[in-house]
Amino acid sequence: MLQTISILLENKPGAMMRVTGVLSARGYNIETLTVAKTIDPELSRMTITVAVEDRLRGQVVKQMNKLINVLQATDLTDAPGVIREMVLLRVRCAQESRTAVLKEAEIFHARVVDSSIEGFALEATGLPEKLDEFIDVMGSYGEIEISRSGSVAMSLETKKLRLQPPVPMAVPQATTY
Amino acid sequence: MSHDAHTATPTPHKPVHKPVVHGAAAGETGKLMSGSEMLLECLAREGVDVFFGYPGGVTIPFYDALVDHHIRHVLVRHEENACFAAEGYSKATGKVGVCCATSGPGATNLVTGLVDAMMDSIPIVAITGQVHSKLIGSDAFQEADTFGITRPATKHNFMVKTVAELPQIIHEAFYIAASGRPGPVLVDIPKDVFQAKGHYTPVDTIHLPGYKVFTEGHTGQIRRAAQLVLEAERPLVYAGGGIVLGNASAELTEFVEASEAPTVCTLMGLGGLSSKHPNFISMPGMHGSYAANMAMTDCDLLIALGTRFDDRVTGQLQTFARGARVIHVDIDPAEVGKNRNPDIPIVGDVKRVLQKLTKVLLELKPEFGPVKDAARTAWRKQVRGWMDEHPYDRLHDDHVIRPQHLMDEIDRLSNGQAIVCSDVGQHQMWAAQLIGFNEPRLWINSGGLGSMGFGVPSAMGAQMARPDKLVFAICGDGGFQMSIPELATIASQGLPVKIICMNNGYLGMVRQWQTLFYNNRLSAVTLDSFPDAEKLANAYGFNGRTIDKPWQLTDALMTAIKDPGPYLLNVMVSPMENVYPMVPAGASIFEMVLGEKKPQLVGA
Ligand SMILES: Cc1ncc(C[n+]2csc(CCOP(=O)(O)OP(=O)(O)O)c2C)c(N)n1
Ligand SMILES: [Mg+2]
Secondary structure (H helix, E strand, O other): OOOEEEEEOOOOEEEEEHHHHHHHHHEEEEEEEEEEEOOOOEEEEEEEEEEHHHHHHHHHHHHHHHHOOOOEEEEOOOOOEEEEEEEEEEEEEHHHHHHHHHHHHHHHOOOEEEEEEEEEEEEEEEHHHHHHHHHHHHOOOOOEEEEOOEEEEEOOOOOOOOOOOOOEOOOOOOOOO | HHHHHHHHOOOOOOOOOOOOOHHHHHOOEEEEEEEEHHHHHHHHHOOOEEEEEEEOOOHHHHHHHHOOOEEEEEOOOOOHHHHHHHHHHHHHHHHEEEEEEEEOOHHHHHHHHHHHHHHHOOOOOEEEEOOOHHHHOOOOOOOOOOOHOOOOHEEEEEEOOOHHHHHHHHHHHHHHHHOOOOOEEEEEEEEEEEEOEEEEOOOOEEOOOOOOOOOOOOOOHHHHHHHHHHOOEEEEEEHHHHHOOOOHHHHHHHHHHHOOOEEOOOOOOOOOOOOOOOOOOOOOOOOHHHHHHHHHHOOOOOEEEOOOOOOHHHHHHHHHOOEEEEEEEEEEOOOOOOOOOOOOEEEOHHHHHHHHHHHHHHHHHHHOOOOOOOHHHHHHHHHHHHHOEEEEEEOOOOEEEOOOHHHHHHHHOOOOOOOEOOOHHHHHHHHHHOOOOOOOOOOOOOOOOOOOOHHHHHHEEEEEEEEOOEEEEEEHHHHHHHHHHHHHHHHHHHOOEEEEEEEEOOOOOOOOOOHHHHHOOOOOOOOOOOOOHHHHHHHHHOOOEOOOOOOHHHHHHHHHHOOOOOEEEEEEEEEOOOOOOOOOOOOEEEEEEEOHHHHHHOOO
């Protein structure tokens, strides 16, 4: 089953590699991954969807939380949250089906970002499954090309962010220089 | 827009994470020194007295600064052994071990050692040199992506970008290595950072907001655990390497006595409870004793302390301790519930948790009274019965030295007091079975990774840390040959390590599997052309000897022990012995093969 994990991580060199590394080292396949900085530019928010057996879901999140650059990893699979994905789609269509394509796009609340004699470029956001349908429908009108963003997710619960406070260094010794 | 107005623009949200800026970067004035000098200063502040390493182009500036510093550096003969030696040092002392290598091949040579330390949770700080920062990414001479390569080989790793951040990173590295579940941390330092000058201000705080260490253990869970212990009829303590790493040996002993539970110590946990303690059974698992594995199978409460339900211990998981409830104490939340779902998970430092657990146990004990006494007595008798029924094989032979005889004799001479560093293979299993340890930090071996070549260099580190101790390096003839370069280090440092090479002429453990599971079709396991041990030792300037008769054994070991210097004793043992008991891979741990098939009458 697909697990959705939301991760708040320090925007440091290699931080993302650590997260993806934990998954690949344990044999999980990443389906989607999105990452961008947060309000605090030192931090990034990452959404990963990964195919994991249900009983191992807790384990995956624990492994993420062990990473020093990860401030918080949360399993959003069953938690109240919103998940959205965006797709950019180009469809080539015959002159006579242009109106139908636009109608269809409207149903999916897609926007036209480019229009040419060959067809349209469309932009749609929604639940990943809705986008699957959108893509299927558009495919029926002609040749399509797509670029999907992968899921971005947000929890609707306010989960307290627990951070480790600074600790005094334990071993100040006589300096030698 | 005025400059003032611009700077006064309020930020809408307060960042949760402020970088801590120290030293020169904070505009403070500190002593002006080079990156190399700062590194040495930080190592000294961390209490490092010795480290193991091998120099190269990019670390020359660091080695240059070392000339004027009191910290001792041991020049090993291969970087892998720098890490193994640091592990031996750490395991013998509980301190962070430090090793150092140059960029490129130096760093890649460290990798096996890092993974080894990762698997056995040994606190190590590894310093590697990197090419000049201007050259990074240009496939420069001796450039390797050390940061990328060692990411999965370490608990955490750092790449230093400027001399200003160097002290903070070094102290963070030590903090991460030693705290929580310990492990190796690597710091990659470009050549120009070693050379750059900066104002050094001592670091006084560590701030790693994402690094959570759970130490105390949940009070309610601890209370429930104590109740389970008191209710149990057949409790068993399953103590792991965490007891040793967490310096919780005294607490374990108190708990074992308060709970009156028989106890097994894993390969990594040997010495956590004294082998002479009346409650101690032995090591469990693939080559554990019959009694240990039967006790694991039949207990009704398994108290797992600082251990990770490794496959070599549990055998087939579905049938492992089937009827038992499980209390699992570990400092790493990811280990709790990873392989076995416990009834009572307790995330915390096993030392702190055991202190509390024993206290609550003793408080609650009067309430529970003597109800379980009969069952407990029967359980102890049962365990004792198993131990008597199938003890480990220590039999001697009149004509050949059996491996078991060798270990039995080392056990007798050590009397639980010597440090024993083992390599990997059959000899390791016999040593773990037959040699006793009165305290923790005496048994040093590569458990999780099983790295051949670990025995000799780890013994070097241990002897360096404990000059007062008798240190054995027990190796097979295979693993020994992986460590031969370090004979020079041992000679040069005058380390009186007693290298015992258990020579069976084979890669014995692999040969055993081929014998038992591949119809004895031996493939690539014969170790011929072993060097003349006496000549080899002499070539390095110390003594050595080869023996092959049982009656020579005691004298030869005594000569080695009494020799003030290093000693290489090559012991020719009966070549075709197999380690028993053995749980075949994937079988349940109660399905042990206890020994060779007895000859049977055809047709009977
Ligand atoms: C670096 C490394 N390579 C290969 C192995 C696989 N292996 C495990 S035990 C063993 C045989 C070891 O032979 P020896 O050192 O003679 O010890 P013995 O088993 O004979 O006591 C081998 C090859 C390993 N553990 N480590
Ligand atoms: Mg051998």
